[in-house]
Amino acid sequence: MTTATPTPRPTSPLPPAAVEALSRLERALLPAAVVVAVTRYEVASERTAELSHLMDARDLSPAEFDALFDAQTVMAGARMTLAEAGRLDLIEVQS
Template sequence: MTTATPTPRPTAPLPSAAAAALSRLECALLPAAVVVAVTRYEVASERTAELSHLMDARDLTRSEFDALFDAQTVMAGARATLAEAGRLHLIEVQS
């Protein structure tokens, strides 16, 4: 009796087109709350980056300081939502 040997199939790394397709599919299947949290995090992160150069120059007005604080608060809330959903990988840098 002979046994069939499995045909080796490459599993990694995925071609970039396949990785992009998987990413789009995953995003399409995410719950709305997760999509909203990712979007809020990304927008607040951009605003924080815009204001950070002013903070470095010690040139922040009161309204800019408030905007920076608000953006960081939004980021923390969005991060908590994503942590609860087990989806921190959507905002954290992969190593």
């Protein structure tokens, strides 16, 4: 009996469509609290970046400063939730 030699198939890098499909599948299988924390972190991160850009251009108004503080507070809370779940990999760049 002969053993068939497996045909080599490239596995890396994955095509962008496959990466996105795997990401969608992973998100679908995550606990709801983790999904909410990632979403809150991403939205607050975008808001922080937007306000930081304004801060470079001029002084922030009191409302903008409060919004920046609130966004950073949301990011810290979401990060804590993800740390407790052991899923900081969802928001941090892996080295």
